[in-house]
Amino acid sequence: MAPPGEGRDAALLPEFPRGPLDTYRARASFSWKELALFAEGEDMLRFKKTIFSALENDPLFARSPGAHLSLEKYRELNFLRCKRIFEYDFLSVGDMFENPLKVSTLTQCLGMYDWSLAAKYLLHTLVFGSAVFSSGSERHFAYIQKIFSMEIFGCFALTELSHGSNAKAIRTTAHYNPATEEFIIHSPDFEAAKFWIGNMGKTATHAVVFAQLYVPGGQCHGLHPFIIQIRDPKTLLPMPGVMVGDIGKKLGLNGLDNGFAVFHKVRVPRQSLLNRMGDVTPEGTYVSPFKDARQRLGASLGSLSWGRVAIMGMAVANLKLAVSIAVRFSATRRQFGPTEDEEIPVLEYQTQQWRLLPYLAAAYALEHFSKSLFLDLVEFQRGLAAGDRSARQAELGREIHALASAGKSLASWTAQQGIQECREACGGHGYLAVNRLGVLRDDNDPNSTYEGDNNVLLQQTSNYLLGLLACRVQDGACFRSPLKSVDFLDSYPGILDQRFEVSSVADCVDSAVTLAAYKWLVCYLLRETHEKLNQEKRSGSDDFEARNNCQVFHGRPLALAFMELTVLQRFHEHVHRPCVPPSLRAVLGRLSALYALWSLNRHAALLYRAERRRSCPGGRDRASR
Template sequence: MHGADQNPTAQDEYRTATRRIRRFSLHLTPIVRSVGAADQLQMLECSKVTPKLDVDTANLSDYMRGKNREIQERIYDYFNSRPELQTPLEISKDEHRDLCMRQLLGLVKEAGIRPFRCVLEDPAKYFAIVEAVGSVDMSLGIKAGVQYSLWGGSVLNLGTKKHKDKYYDGIDNMEYPGCFAMTELHHGSNVQGLQTVATFDPLTDEFIINTPNDGAIKWWIGNAAVHGKFATVFAKLMLPTHDIKGLSDMGVHAFIVPIRDLKTHQTLPGIEIHDCGYKVGLNGVDNGALRFRSVRIPRDNLLNRFGDVSRDGKYTSSLPTKNKRFAAMLGELVGGRVGLAYSSVGVLKIASTIAIRYSLLRQQFGPPKQPEVSILDYQSQQHKLMPMLASTYAFHFATAHLVNIYSEMKRSHDEQLIADVHALSAGLKSYVTSYTAKSLSICREACGGHGYAAVNRFGILRNDHDIFQTFEGDNTVLLQQVSADLLKQYKEKFQGGTFTVTWNYLRESMNTYLSQPNPVTARWESVDHLRDPKFQLDAFRYRTSRLLQSVAVRLRKHSKNLGSFGAWNRCLNHLLTLAESHIESVILSKFIEAVERCPDASSRAALKLVCDLYALDRIWNDIGTYRNVDYVAPNKAKAIHKLTEYLSFQVRNISMELVDAFDLPDHVTKAPIAKKSEAYTQYTQNVGF
């Protein structure tokens, strides 16, 4: 500063910069407006007569975060105390991979967080850990998921005691970093079509792993390019026969294949590893491609929970058919989908927090001769962000329910729960990750130019999260699984078969939902009626029931000429809409239940407001469907639209409290424009002021 006093030019530059920052700060710092100014804006006339809800953020946060809050805060505090383990904005692929491994080792060996121990003992705690480390760096969350949920989970869930005894400690303490080698160059979602083969050699008591052609190269295998020492390899199990065929295909099984020497880390003979290179995002994860050339492994390396081979080459299984064994194997790997749905909500929480805090902070335009107003006061900004905030809350409770029933399934191994988790995880993973991917772009746009700065995270979050729509099951394929399950239940319903609890609203009320809409209730438009959970759920379920009935009729008609595959393809868009409609019904029902059981009155009132916005916004977005079948009369449609805008305004009034209830510290959100205080001081310092 002494230099600035002595040098007029430097002093002028200093004053100019100071004025710039002061002007910038005045432009952006929130100004508390008088009631008169708010009235003058007349954003919504009803704002004059409805008081803002009083939200106890601490109670709401306690209700939201539950018992695993402490483990997440331990993770946040650890990385905050270790600045050298925080991911910089600009980092090369190789540096990012090295840092990601050091982050994971630090978490396990220094912070004492052992995710693997929770995979079986406390799945809810495991998913909370993965969500927290993903908030630090999404590459770290995925790398941890590969190590513990995929590689480790395959050993625990597909293997038997001998495998757990041999590999558990090494996986837990990171001495055995591993891969999950399922996807191939030509086959991803169609796992039964995998071409890698594992042929049993009875002379040596070994399996021979082979990649028969380039299409069978294992591709996108996390941990393979640099760090992995083992791989769970999915391959067709081939057994020698004494007939003319020579080999018998027993279906896809999983095998533990060492890929690098434990001491030297050199690639083992017969194994070829290549780097998949830079990706759109998640460059801290070392994805690689694997080719096997007559790689021999002991017979014991077959993960034999669902099928085994004896010393003399005889195959045994508790399950009678290839399809049943395959279904059981995939069913045990469903935890990956559960984790992705849960983690995707964590990403949405971060993005909506950044966008909403910025929108409250940033001011632009306003009434003549009045202070500028927060951009979240504009109806257009509320329309972008408030239904998104409501959806974030809805998804939180829906995925928490999914985690709970998954945990119960792991404890009980109940067949009905297994079916429920399989179907619900497919639907929620698809729906939530697709919604989050779109929302990340909306958040970026809602923050204007500042949303484009890498330091404010939207670009990084968007790129890292994008692949959530593809791995652990492509979203379009997963939605078809949901539709197939609904059609199976529909068929059983009308053929007098048993009807499982998975879609019990169809069992209980299918005939009611498929009857003609009541011309009286179709015209009801009172606020009490529209905010009644029964009306909202009935509307969601009516839509699903109609879609299910109509697609069943279409499939039956087209099957006569096109066959089952051709008919399915002809109705595919209809089937996807059905699945999304059903998942929205489940999400709403779980949100309503969460509102009803909330013990704190203040929190319950806030959640009820948010839940109503979620429900009515979804109904309004598909109002054409309801109008086409006269479920909603024109006057009622207008009332729904008006109330949705009003609820958006009301949620805007408590939006700060709602995002604060996510309880994400500034060092987790990281974006300067989302700081709770001195946001723009840090932002300007970031570029060198």
Template sequence: MGRHLLVNNETLWPFAACAGDDIPALNVLLVKQLPHPCINAMPDKRTIDELIPDMPVGPIDKYRKSATFDWKQMKMFLEGEDCIRYQNEIWDLLEKDPLFARSVGTVSVNEMRMLVFQRVKRLSEYYFLTQEKLLENPMVYLWFFSAIGLYDWALPTKFLLSTQFFGGTIRSSGSKHHLDLADQSDRMELIGSFSLTELSHGSNVKNMRTTATFDPETKDFILNTPDIEATKIWMGNVGKTATHSIVYAQLYTADGKCHGLHMFVVQIRDTKTLLPLPGIMVGDIGHKLGLNGLDNGFLMFNNVRIPRQSLLNKTGDVTSAGKYTTPFLDPEKKFGASLGTLSGGRVGIVSVCAGNLKICVPIAIRYSAARKQFGPTNDKEIPVLEYQLQQWRLIPYLAAMYAIEIFSKQFMKYYLELNIGTLLKSDAVYLAELGKELHAVACSSKPLTSWLARDAIQECREACGGHGYLSVSRFGEIRGDNDANTTYEGDNNVILQQTSNYLLICRENKQNGVQITAPMKTVNFLNDADTILKWKFQATTAVQCYDAAIALAAYKWLVCYQLKESADKLNKESSSGKDGFEARNDSQAYFARSLALMFIEHTVLQWFYDCVNDPAVPPGLAPVLKKLCALYGLWSLEKHMATLYQGGYMSGRDPARLIREAIVQLCRILKDDAVALVDVIAPRDFILNSALGKADGEIYKNIFSSIMKTPKVMERPDWWREFCNKPVQDSLRGKL
């Protein structure tokens, strides 16, 4: 193997790439034994000051001095010494490397893709992901992904597509004779890709139409794209750089029988010339709304012969005589195993969206603290952060940023537990239940976080006024890059159905006398659904709503109520004579879809609540964290007010009034802490890369400086002669 410890794509877990002798070392790394990922020990003050430099002096010092907590202590508590040291090491190297210097002005798509390729190659030379680091702490993988992604999400995507999705899949799903390709991918002697989606099929994976037919005479597979609709499309790296791809195709034996979707590792370009191999049509799909540093492409095969050994044969194989064999008796289990390679993408997207919140919210908060407009008198302007509307627009997203940051780390911890346990062949029953629950959470957390980041970016952009529309604000870049997250790894509205299906099954099992005992405990409260449905809203003052337990209780009732409503709706549709497909389809809007979103919002709030109420939280940090938790809960809950009243949890005018009063009051209270709270989460200026959001708060100097660095900023246009030498023709005067 190369020096990189690559992530096993089936489990998104790097230890699958370890040699056999390394496996016993993992017994001490079961994730259950790791501390909470957002609760870290405090080193001495000297160490903290060494790792976390002071913020520069500037126009927003007033807010930093008004903070009710020590921001450095908060950063150390949430991220930990090891994470901060590791990410500082990465960012120090990138900031000193001329290859990673930030460009000024517009860069063409071709230049962008060349830069991303060169930077990915440099990342492979820095050896940030080593076996030693990953064996020491499994969370290093997340730290790396975040540190590089906050600079440019195209970088970790391109890097990990080749190493993780390509090399990792080969290691997890192939045999020994495939490993050389994975090793070459480690060394970047080839660039790998992953080809599943087709022009006419995305979410409906079973109906992919590319075929691989075994020829017993030549002992080859014939790989074919039957028509244009079966064109493989959207694959990262395929547009310009991939030399190899893992291709999903329907496997046919000579008797004409289809054995379902299987994976084949296929060379698509010459590694010396990057020209396509005979029978293969491959190209770039063109400019996208974002992430243009990643070359997404299309791929077609015209009866291309590939060796029998190209089949990644863990889930099924074909003998030299043409007989199909598989260790799975159940076709559904075989299908699920072959698609296990995709299960980590949604977990990754949650982390990406958490990262995008850590970019947009700090920019808008710092800008609002520095930007002064109007005031109580004509000669005194005040920062726009002092206005209630600005607080109401931005500070709930600040609370959401903390909620999602804590959730994403905890979620990754459970994901690592599943994958390490699978690798070590731990308790199969426990892992099966954990896998089901994790899948349900992934299918709802991706929609929640990608929509939340989408809305936060837009609100932050608008809250920064006209200056927010400048490219140097960075809002346009992250808006375009984030937008893909709402669709990648499944359309949000489609995959939410997986979560609601899981919840409906849990309810059915409970009604049949089966106790709900999920490993992550996200649904365990449903055992008490009958009691919870009798609860009523308890707060009588807005101040009582400052306790997140008020919102948490409302969410528990909300999920129980919506689950019953969805089950009743599904039964009603089924009783009317509709088949299962039609009944489920007609039970989505206002029922199952809403249920899935309420469930994941409850889960995020519950994990946030558990974290901030942990006894290990330092006393100086607990008050502000609890206010953030309460604000996030109330703000999320408010949009479900109609259902809370419809079901009888609330009545009269007071509950809605109290919740809204509490939201506004918490925004005002947290206003003085807002700048310090984003200082905790925001990356350094070089990574944040926003003229509006630099830590010094010198927004006007930074904006003007960025404008003056624009190429040809004060030159007349190249087409100036058109203005000077082309007057409007006399015949057109008076007609315009």
């Protein structure tokens, strides 16, 4: 009998053509079709096939071998392709907000073709569109249909030339004038120009612009989003008072037009304020459902979590492509062998397996995490749309922010390192442009930077954990979170008393063993970071200086270890569910164990140091000195 899925739909999962990989495929201990159905689901596989079939049969998406388009031609072609994607109607308006996995799947499919196309589509629909939907009210929902008809084309304008990660210091202003019921949007100088904004360079007609909101009397209520027309949709000429343009060629993603905008006393109606988080009455009175300005800012910047979670999916897609290329090449490339007459595939060499297979495991673990976090974010956004102001909703937002910040860092760095390893593992042939590894590397590289520099984002996660510990120390509060990512910390004193008891390598081939080690490591790093922070404060450092002095050797490894543990925890639970087909349990369990051990091995020096400090009398005090 054929394994489940083999005979279900030959058109959905056709057999591979015969070729040099047949030998390895015949030796597989599981059905690749069954694994594909388990990992993707039949509906998503059909959706992928629909997308790829459309692209394959459309001359607009045909590749031109050896053709080198100019920057202008590439961007023009990319816009036409983006327009064609809307004509195919792969997603409805309802899908955008009700079927997040379909959105993620379409983005990854477009990215596998060209990330400039995927980014252009994603920025217009998910980032710009979700900002309007989640930050606006009913008066703004008319824009949503215009987004999908491409009557307007959008971008998300937060970053300025001199401010990116420090969003609270954004300097674009919005002064309200009750006499005309208008806001006056103004850039005080060129350093306050909106900069690096995707789609703004050539094609965006509208932008969600973040500005400091001032009411009559000069009181500033902080950063708020406005929807502003920046170009005429028919002529693409700038609107009065708006200076807008392209920032030029980049290291990659050159089909995407990143741009800048300077606003010179641009008047927009009061209704341009996306007012879910805060509003201004016609008379100029500021009103908000949030009493805490920090909570309001966090809610209004919720769109950044969409971007960060989307970047995780983009990075994973790049890693999957690179690993597929390198593993298949390694299975066919032959070098050396036991005799002069017999060469063997380089995949048989331990070094090649050591280089590539951990990234294969990472691709599975990180993909599952990015999909699951995407669903968590949808739950959070639905709560916002329903007006949920509960303590759980606020805590869910903080937890998702912490996970998206470190998750984006971990995924983009893992892809960056993995693509480079795959390039080198393919030897000289890996340097050929035709294999796409160079393009993947260049297009993936900005994932480490935009929507927040990775090292800066890790501080968000470590600060979240330190804040929870501070509440426990001061108030005796329990470690609890809606997604349960920190619940294990409630037992952290007891966890720190545990010792690693495994006596053989065979005992480690279960990710549950490594999970226990990871929990110990996170507890240890949390305690050490907390104590280092207090030590800095006792020595006279203010809060800013104390946190700055704790980042490199404490906060950063804490955030990364916590993120790796969270990814592993979710993947471990996923592959050990009762619904996992029996024939897949062994291979999925090995993938989970491989990712766990490979990730934990990166912390080997830290684990040895921690054990030495615990074992040596007085070692802890000497080390702190």
